[in-house]
Every structure is written in C-alpha cells, then in structure tokens.
Amino acid sequence: VPKARSRPKSARKHHPATLRAKGSHVRLPSIVNTGEEYLVQKLRRAARTKARETALRVGIGDDAALFTPRSGYETVLTCDWFLQGTHFLTEKHPPESIGWKCLARAVSDVAAMGGQPQCFLLSLALPASYLENWLDAFLRGLRRAAHTFGCRLAGGDTTRRDNILINVTVVGEVRAGRAVLRAGARPKDAIFVSGQLGEAAFGLQLVRAHRQIPSHSRNVALQRHFYPEPRVALGRWLSEKRLATAMIDISDGLSTDLARLCEASRVGAKITGASIPMPRAFRLRKPNRLSQLKLALHGGDDYELLFTVPNRQTSRIPDSFRGLPLSRIGVISNEQRLRLVDFDGRERTLPAYGWDPFRG
Amino acid sequence: VPKARSRPKSARKHHPATLRAKGSHVRLPSIVNTGEEYLVQKLRRAARTKARETALRVGIGDDAALFTPRSGYETVLTCDWFLQGTHFLTEKHPPESIGWKCLARAVSDVAAMGGQPQCFLLSLALPASYLENWLDAFLRGLRRAAHTFGCRLAGGDTTRRDNILINVTVVGEVRAGRAVLRAGARPKDAIFVSGQLGEAAFGLQLVRAHRQIPSHSRNVALQRHFYPEPRVALGRWLSEKRLATAMIDISDGLSTDLARLCEASRVGAKITGASIPMPRAFRLRKPNRLSQLKLALHGGDDYELLFTVPNRQTSRIPDSFRGLPLSRIGVISNEQRLRLVDFDGRERTLPAYGWDPFRG
Numbered sequence: 001v002p003k004a005r006s007r008p009k010s011a012r013k014h015h016p017a018t019l020r021a022k023g024s025h026v027r028l029p030s031i032v033n034t035g036e037e038y039l040v041q042k043l044r045r046a047a048r049t050k051a052r053e054t055a056l057r058v059g060i061g062d063d064a065a066l067f068t069p070r071s072g073y074e075t076v077l078t079c080d081w082f083l084q085g086t087h088f089l090t091e092k093h094p095p096e097s098i099g100w101k102c103l104a105r106a107v108s109d110v111a112a113m114g115g116q117p118q119c120f121l122l123s124l125a126l127p128a129s130y131l132e133n134w135l136d137a138f139l140r141g142l143r144r145a146a147h148t149f150g151c152r153l154a155g156g157d158t159t160r161r162d163n164i165l166i167n168v169t170v171v172g173e174v175r176a177g178r179a180v181l182r183a184g185a186r187p188k189d190a191i192f193v194s195g196q197l198g199e200a201a202f203g204l205q206l207v208r209a210h211r212q213i214p215s216h217s218r219n220v221a222l223q224r225h226f227y228p229e230p231r232v233a234l235g236r237w238l239s240e241k242r243l244a245t246a247m248i249d250i251s252d253g254l255s256t257d258l259a260r261l262c263e264a265s266r267v268g269a270k271i272t273g274a275s276i277p278m279p280r281a282f283r284l285r286k287p288n289r290l291s292q293l294k295l296a297l298h299g300g301d302d303y304e305l306l307f308t309v310p311n312r313q314t315s316r317i318p319d320s321f322r323g324l325p326l327s328r329i330g331v332i333s334n335e336q337r338l339r340l341v342d343f344d345g346r347e348r349t350l351p352a353y354g355w356d357p358f359r360g
Numbered sequence: 361v362p363k364a365r366s367r368p369k370s371a372r373k374h375h376p377a378t379l380r381a382k383g384s385h386v387r388l389p390s391i392v393n394t395g396e397e398y399l400v401q402k403l404r405r406a407a408r409t410k411a412r413e414t415a416l417r418v419g420i421g422d423d424a425a426l427f428t429p430r431s432g433y434e435t436v437l438t439c440d441w442f443l444q445g446t447h448f449l450t451e452k453h454p455p456e457s458i459g460w461k462c463l464a465r466a467v468s469d470v471a472a473m474g475g476q477p478q479c480f481l482l483s484l485a486l487p488a489s490y491l492e493n494w495l496d497a498f499l500r501g502l503r504r505a506a507h508t509f510g511c512r513l514a515g516g517d518t519t520r521r522d523n524i525l526i527n528v529t530v531v532g533e534v535r536a537g538r539a540v541l542r543a544g545a546r547p548k549d550a551i552f553v554s555g556q557l558g559e560a561a562f563g564l565q566l567v568r569a570h571r572q573i574p575s576h577s578r579n580v581a582l583q584r585h586f587y588p589e590p591r592v593a594l595g596r597w598l599s600e601k602r603l604a605t606a607m608i609d610i611s612d613g614l615s616t617d618l619a620r621l622c623e624a625s626r627v628g629a630k631i632t633g634a635s636i637p638m639p640r641a642f643r644l645r646k647p648n649r650l651s652q653l654k655l656a657l658h659g660g661d662d663y664e665l666l667f668t669v670p671n672r673q674t675s676r677i678p679d680s681f682r683g684l685p686l687s688r689i690g691v692i693s694n695e696q697r698l699r700l701v702d703f704d705g706r707e708r709t710l711p712a713y714g715w716d717p718f719r720g
Contacts, residue, residue, distance in 0.1 A: 057434065061624065062542050063472040063608060064438035064532070069429035074417065078424035079439075079481045079529055081517050086485075112423040121439045123527050125446075157441050157527075167483050167517075167527040169439055174426070182422050248423060264421065 039131060039158045043122065046139040047153035056119045056152050065154035067119060067171060074179060076115035076172035080106040084164040092207050095134050097226035099141025102166045105251065107149045108230035108303040110172035112249035114180040114239020116232065117151035121169040125161035149232060178239045180307070182264035185246035187334040189308040191269060192317060194231050194324050196279045197254055198292065200224040201299020220279070228303040234321050235305055243316060244307040253298040257306055259338055259352040265308075270339040271330030271350070273297075289343060297340075298353040308332055399491060399518045403482070406499040407513035416479045416512050425514035427479060427531060434539060436532035438469035444524040452567050455494050457586035459501025462526045465611065467509045468590035468663040470532035472609035474540040474599020476592065477511040481529040485521035509592060538599045540667070542624035545606035547694040549668040551629060552677060554591050554684050556639045557614055558652065560584040561659020580639070588663040594681050595665055603676055604667040613658040613714025617666055619698055625668075630699040631690030631710070633657075649703060657700075658713040668692055 044060045058066040069075055082102035084090060090098075103120060110117045122142070126135065146153055151170060203225025207213055213222065230249070238244040248261045254276070262269050278296050309317055317326055333339070338350040404420045418426040429435055442462035444450055450458075467477045482502070486495065506513055511530060563585025567573055573582065590609070598604040608621045614636070622629050636656050669677055677686055693699075698710040 058539070058541060063469040064436045064475070064530075066473070066534070066539055067435040067437055068536070069433075069435055071431045073429075075427040075429055075435060075531075076424045077427055077479075077481060077514060077529075077531060079483050079515070079517050079527070081483055081485060081519050081525075081527075083485065083519070083521065083525070086519060086521060109423040113426070115424070119437075121437060121529060123439050123441055125441060125443065154437060155439070157439050159441050159443070159446060161443065161446060165441075165443070165525060167439070167441075169437075169481060169529040170424075171435070171437060172424070176428070179418070179426055181418060 035128065035131070035160070036158055039124075039126075039135070042135060042139065043153065043156065043158070046143050056154050059119075059152070059154050060156070062155075065119070065121070067154065070173060072176055073173040074176050076110050076113050076174055076179070077169070078106055078109035079167060079169040080109070082166040082168065089207075090134075090164065092213055094141075094213075094226065095137035096141030096144075098164075098166070099138040099143070100145040100227050102168050103142055103145040103149065103151065103170070104228050104230050104303065106168040106170040107145075107151060107232065108228070108249045108251065110170050111230045111232040111235035112180075112247050112305060113172070113174055114178060114235045114244070114247065115172035115174035116236060117149050117170050117172040119152045119154040119171050120146070121154055122156035123158075123165075123167040123169075124156065125159045125165035127162055127164070128160055130164065149230065174239060178242070180235070180239050180244045180247040182246055182248050182261050184244075185261060185265035185267050185308040185332045186310070187267055187332050188311050189245055189332040190311060190314045190328050191258075191271060191306070191308055191330040191332060192326055193250070193254070193277065193304055193306050193329050194234055194321070194326055195302065195304040196277045196325070197250065197297075197302050197304060198295035198299045199279045200228060200301035200303075201253075201295045204299075204301065225301060228301060230303050231305045231324065234324060237321065238305075238307060241316070243309055243313055245310060247305060247307040250302045250304045250306050251300055253300045253353065254306065255297045255338065255350055256352040261306060261308070262332070262336070262338065265332070266336065268333045268336045268338060269330055270333055270341065270347070272341040273343050274341075275327060275329045277325060277327040277329075293343070297350070395488065395491070395520070396518055399484075399486075399495070402495060402499065403513065403516065403518070406503050416514050419512070419514050420516070422515075425479070425481070427514065430533060432536055433533040434536050436470050436473050436475035436534055436539065437529070438466055439527060439529040440466040440469070442526040442528065449567075450494075450524065452573055454501075454573075454586065455497035456501030456504075458524075458526070459498040459503070460505040460587050462528050463502055463505040463509065463511065463530070464588050464590050464663065466528040466530040467505075467511060467592065468588070468609040468611065470530050471590045471592040471595035472540075472607050472665060473532070473534055474538060474595045474604070474607065475532035475534035476596060477509050477530050477532040479512045479514040479531050480506070481514055482516035483518075483525075483527040483529075484516065485519045485525035487522055487524070488520055490524065509590065534599060538602070540595070540599050540604045540607040542606055542608050542621045544604075545621060545625035545627050545668040545692045546670070547627055547692050548671050549605055549692040550671060550674045550688050551618075551631060551666070551668055551690040551692060553610070553614070553637065553664055553666050553687055553689050554594055554681070555662065555664040556637045556685070557610065557657075557662050557664060558655035558659045559639045560588060560661035560663075561613075561655045564659070564661065585661060588661060590663050591665045591684065594684060597681065598665075598667060601676070603669055603673055605670060607665060607667040610660075610662045610664045610666050612660045614666065615657045615698065615710055616712040616714025619712040621666060621668070622692070622696065622698065625692070626696065628693045628696045628698060629690055630693055630701065630707070632701040633703050634701075635687060635689045637685060637687040637689075653703070657710070660714055
C-alpha cells in the first residue's frame with residue numbers, strides 16, 4: 001500500500017500521481033490508485049536516465065514499449081530468469097546485487113552475439129512487504145547496471161507473489177550479418193577465453209559457507225559473484241573485426257558452455273588445463289590445483305566470453321583487450337567430443353559438469 | 361530426465377541429438393546431455409512452423425535470437441507474467457489453455473498499440489515431472505496460438521521450479537509513427553469497445569465454482585476464459601486508418617483499464633451502463649442485470665480493445681469489424697474522473713475495481 005512521504009511542496013506539485021482537474025483548484029488523487037500503480041511509479045522513476053539517447057521512443061506506462069531500430073542493424077533478443085531460491089537467496093544476496101545481476105546476465109547473452117544492448121523489459125513479482133526498502137535498493141543496483149551497460153528500462157510487468165521472481169528481456173542491436181553465432185567453429189580453430197574462470201563460483205562457495213555476508217565486503221570473489229561484468233566491448237570488437245567464428249558466454253561453466261558451442265558447430269575440442277586462466281588468489285590459497293581447476297571448468301556465473309578464431313588469425317588476438325586478459329586454451333577438433341589435457345599431461349574426456357537446473 | 365522413445369529408424373537417423381563423428385560409423389550420444397537440453401529440444405520442435413516467413417533470422421538454440429526489423433517500422437515490445445496460483449491453476453486449467461493464453465495475453469498488448477506480432481520469447485520454469493505429458497499439451501496450445509497470431513517462438517529461458525512460472529515477451533512491429541498510445545484521448549472523443557464484456561470473468565466464476573472442469577467443455581464463457589482472442593486485426597485497422605486517438609486492451613477490467621487510458625491522457629470519461637455490450641447468454645440467465653454489469657465493468661481477461669475516436673470521425677466506425685461488434689459506450693470529459701450512468705439513469709462515480717494483484 002502506498003505510503004505518504006514528505007517531500008518539498010514544489011516537488012509535490014509536480015508529482016505525476018497528482019492530477020489537477022482542468023479549471024479547478026482542487027487537487028485530486030490519482031484515479032488509478034492501486035498497489036501495482038505504485039510499483040509502476042517507482043519503476044518509472046528508476047527508468048529516468050541522463051544516459052545517451054537510445055532508440056526507445058515510448059517506455060514504461062503504455063501497453064508496450066516502442067523502439068526504433070537502426071537501418072542496417074539486426075535486433076538481438078534474449079531473456080533470463082532470476083528467481084529467489086534458484087538463482088539467489090534474499091538472506092544472503094544484497095538487493096543491489098540482485099538488481100545488478102538480473103540485468104548483467106541477460107546483457108551477457110547480447111555480448112556473446114557481438115551485439116550492443118539497447119533497452120530491457122523487467123518482469124517483477126514481489127511480496128507486498130518488499131515494495132519499500134528492498135525494492136528501492138534493488139532498483140539502485142538495477143539502475144547502476146542499466147547506466148553502466150547503456151541499456152534503458154523500457155517496460156515490463158509486475159505482480160504480487162510470495163517470493164521474488166524476476167525475468168529480464170534485453171533488446172540489443174548488431175550490424176546486419178555480423179552476429180557471432182555458436183555454430184561457426186571449424187576444426188583447427190583456436191579456442192580463446194576472456195578474463196579468469198572460477199572466481200564467481202568461489203564467491204558462491206563463500207556465500208554458501210557463511211551465515212551472513214557483510215554487504216560491503218570487498219572480497220574479490222564475492223564481488224565477482226555479486227556484480228558480474230558482461231563483456232560487451234570485447235564481443236562487439238570481435239564481431240566488428242570478424243575475428244571470431246563462434247562465440248558463447250560462460251554462464252553455466254566452461255565445460256557445459258564449450259560443449260554447447262561444439263554441439264552447435266558439430267565439432268569437438270581439446271583444451272589444456274594448465275592454460276585455463278585462473279585468478280592469482282587461487283594460487284596463494286591452499287585448496288589443491290585440481291579443485292581449483294574444477295571450479296574453473298565447471299563453476300558458472302563467470303560471464304566471460306568463449307570464442308574460436310581461425311588459426312591464421314590468432315596473431316590478431318592481443319594478450320589483453322582494454323585490460324581484460326585473453327587466453328588461448330585449446331583447439332577445435334573434428335572428433336565430436338571434449339578432451340582435457342590434465343596437469344599430469346594425460347588426456348581425459350571432459351564431461352559437461354556445469355550448471356543444469358534439471359539434474360539430480 | 362530424458363526418456364528413450366521408440367521412433368522409426370529413418371527418423372532416428374536424422375534426430376538432431378544424434379551426432380555422427382566425421383569419418384566414423386559409431387553413433388555418439390549428444391555431448392550436451394542435460395535435462396535442460398531435453399526441454400530445449402522440445403521447444404525447438406515446437407518452434408518449427410510452416411507459417412509465413414517472419415523476419416526471424418536466428419531462433420532457439422543460440423545465446424540470443426536475431427530479428428531483422430523492416431525499415432519504416434517501429435518495434436513493439438511487451439512482456440507478461442503467467443504464474444501458477446496467480447493466473448491459473450493446474451488442477452482447473454487445461455495445459456493447452458495455459459499454452460494458448462500465456463501468448464494471447466502478451467499479443468493483446470501489441471494489438472492495443474495497433475501493431476502486428478512477429479515473434480516471442482518464452483521463459484518457462486517447470487517441475488521435472490511436468491516435462492512429459494503436461495509440457496506436450498502446453499506446447500500444443502502454445503503452437504496453435506503462435507500459428508493463429510502469426511507469431512514465431514524465437515527463444516527463451518528454462519529452469520526447474522516447484523511450480524510453473526511463465527513469462528512471455530512478444531516482439532511486434534508497427535508502421536513508424538502510427539502506434540496508438542494510451543495518451544491521445546481528448547475531451548468529447550467517443551469511447552468505443554470491441555466485442556462483449558464480462559464473459560471471460562463469468563468463465564472464471566464457473567472455474568472457481570466447479571471442482572473439475574471437463575477439458576472438452578464447449579461452454580462459451582469457459583472458452584472465452586481459456587482461449588481469449590487478441591484483437592490484432594482490429595488494432596491494426598484502427599492504427600493504419602488513423603481512427604483511434606488512444607487505445608488500451610481490457611485485461612484487468614473496463615473500469616481499471618479505462619482509468620489508465622484517462623490518466624495517461626489527463627482526461628476523464630462518462631460511460632453508460634446500458635450501452636456496455638454484454639453477451640446474449642447473460643440476458644437469458646437469472647443473475648440480475650446489476651451483477652452482470654459488475655462483471656462487464658470490473659471483470660478482467662476480456663482482451664477486447666477500448667479506444668477513443670474524435671467525434672467527427674465516429675461515422676467511420678462500423679457496427680462491426682469482420683464480425684466483431686464495435687459499441688459506443690461513452691464520451692471523454694475534461695473533468696478527471698470516471699462517471700457511470702447507471703440503469704436507473706443516475707450518474708455515479710465509477711471506481712477502478714478491476715484486477716489489482718497488490719490489493720487486499
């Protein structure tokens with residue numbers, strides 16, 4: 001239920017819910033005075049931005065949003081669940097992180113096509129008791145993500161529910177014909193990965209192990225788990241320079257996402273454990289190298305880009321792109337299976353052990 | 361967990377999950393063999409269509425879908441929740457209806473902008489036990505709706521959940537500058553509504569009152585509740601002929617959706633109870649006219665179009681459009697409130713009593 005909040009008189013005068021009958025001096029309450037309308041007002045405020053103009057012509061508040069596509073570009077469309085209990089826990093994940101991450105995950109899919117995010121729809125189901133503090137903090141995180149990714153809130157749908165359900169649809173654009181699909185990898189292509197793998201999964205282990213996570217923790221693994229950064233600029237660069245033959249973002253773990261890329265391309269892959277980029281902190285900590293490798297191979301939530309490059313083009317791939325390391329981890333084969341060269345130099349079959357919600 | 365199903369040998373040979381190593385005669389299992397992959401395979405089959413070519417270039421199975429927008433058109437974007445317990449009950453609503461209706465509801469928002477639906481994303485969360493019979497029936501209903509509305513399944517996201525969660529995003533197009541918004545109504549514009557109101561809400565009363573609904577019932581009110589028909593052709597006609605100044609679809613009830621249109625346009629409205637189109641069956645049944653009127657005013661789920669037309673253009677609105685009755689029910693006023701002329705001829709304030717998930 002909406003609460004009256006004190007605000008300066010001048011601001012109150014211009015509050016959108018304050019309607020003024022023409023030729024009358026009586027202030028009327030909004031004729032649509034529902035809890036849902038209250039939530040929509042908050043979303044409308046969160047959608048205000050000083051960011052660069054996007055092609056969004058009509059945003060929140062109508063039956064649908066209107067977006068003017070640029071000629072010569074294709075539209076990239078993706079959506080993602082982010083559900084309490086499945087993808088986050090309200091007692092462990094700060095609402096700012098939930099707001100950031102629900103958008104970052106979907107933006108990462110646009111990055112994996114080589115596209116630029118433009119706007120997004122937010123479907124939000126909430127308990128009524130979350131309409132105040134929780135929602136405000138959630139929207140702060142969401143708004144910061146929207147600003148960082150240059151992706152405007154265009155609309156959505158809201159309802160009440162006894163637990164928090166989030167679905168985000170991101171609309172992006174990519175120059176026509178330049179999108180990098182999963183299906184283009186060819187035998188002998190080199191396999192590259194951006195950033196470092198396993199850190200977000202280690203952050204999740206910390207979240208699971210601790211009863212209460214301090215919301216201002218500066219632990220790097222926690223930050224990676226809470227505030228992942230989709231690799232939009234790298235994806236665009238690879239697509240515009242036509243360097244990648246296939247690309248996918250690592251959301252469910254390297255082993256599972258590499259298997260998906262290979263299956264779409266009808267090829268296989270051989271990767272080398274020792275070449276998989278793992279964070280420096282791992283080397284300093286005690287857990288043995290093998291369990292570190294497991295995190296890097298099967299841990300999800302990294303949102304790094306996995307891409308393939310024709311052998312004769314690999315010299316054009318720098319060691320790092322705008323500070324983000326790029327590592328060559330293996331090669332595409334024509335034998336349709338995944339192989340891993342382990343630390344002991346022996347070749348083993350690599351099972352797809354990443355995140356599968358239907359397992360177990 | 362995927363079940364082996366018998367199929368003719370020739371079909372098995374071409375099954376997409378059957379990979380064949382190049383130069384080998386050994387049939388290998390899919391390298392991505394997860395429960396989620398099984399669900400995605402079913403969705404991929406459901407997405408196959410003989411319908412007219414849409415602008416969908418890449419559909420299910422990549423990180424995102426690719427859609428080629430037509431030049432001179434704007435993109436219409438909308439999404440809708442459809443949640444077990446909130447919007448449907450698995451023990452009362454046939455899965456075919458759930459599949460049809462989750463898409464119909466979102467398509468209706470595109471119709472209310474005067475747009476043509478093109479493709480959609482389906483986010484589906486399911487218990488593992490629903491992956492067989494329930495999912496197959498759901499996809500039959502969804503596929504029939506997709507075919508009927510000319511709207512192709514382009515992608516989505518799937519996960520496991522202890523109850524069924526559905527979110528549908530529809531992407532449509534409308535000629536640039538021709539979209540009909542909520543905000544264009546002007547004082548003295550006539551108010552029109554398509555079809556008949558209250559029948560779907562009466563269907564919901566039947567669903568609530570009966571323990572078990574026969575899935576093949578031909579009851580008209582039940583059919584309206586189970587299989588609503590978004591008014592895409594009417595919406596497009598009104599937009600292309602530039603006849604409507606404002607438009608909204610009636611999803612939450614006439615009183616609430618009229619209030620939304622008026623609020624967006626900063627106007628009010630006066631409607632006449634006797635002119636509100638109600639189904640013939642209502643007149644034959646015993647419930648008094650007043651409770652019928654309540655269903656028509658505040659019952660949701662009709663998905664008819666509510667639109668305003670400048671007074672000098674009203675002669676261009678026919679009594680029916682392709683068999684769908686169009687009724688003039690009132691007039692826009694500059695006093696920002698809703699008034700109803702009741703059956704007794706007395707004017708009363710009309711409260712927005714439609715569906716509000718946050719009420720109570």
